[in-house]
Amino acid sequence: EVQLVESGGGLVKPGGSLRLSCAASGFTFSSYSMNWVRQAPGKGLEWVSSISSSSSYIYYADSVKGRFTISRDNAKNSLYLQMNSLRAEDTAVYYCATAVSSAFDYWGQGTLVTVSS
């Protein structure tokens, strides 16, 4: 059974930093692209970033480019999102999701990030 478990969310002040983690199990993590998708309170889904299986290809939404860094450790079956210079508009539930097909096949339960003074 595929499992994705996010962690690392919490309350942070504007301008602060946070590192999210996503622990994967139940599939061959090193074979698939991974993604971060977020959802602000009461709002829709917003794609944040994608990383290919070997980290060769990395993409970011314009809204986070230059502030967020996606990475992965295939030996640890883990995905990360380093978030710097956080803003109030970054407040959201952050989901990690696999990309086995061309879609986001499996999702974690999400971790809440709140940016507030």
Added chain:
Amino acid sequence: QSVLTQPPSVSAAPGQKVTISCSGSSSNIGNNYVSWYQQLPGTAPKLLIYENNKRPSGIPDRFSGSKSGTSATLGITGLQTGDEADYYCGTWDSSLSAPFGGGTKLTVL
């Protein structure tokens, strides 16, 4: 606003059929696969349809997807109260991003 346009809400009676549209452009839907996601209240999104019209294992055939040009449609037949949820379309874009639609709230009357 979202790159992909969905109606904010749709409704239908139990047992009926409903369709949800998703409109994009040649840079996204027109040249890429479309996927659909169901988000039940308080839960993570779940993949319903991938590659325009394929259903993952475990998704009932009451759910269907189609694509024509720069638009896509999700169809749900035999509506059940348990289908009340937010539905999102998604795709990839030539700008190397992965936009979602704004979401459609389905109410089963």
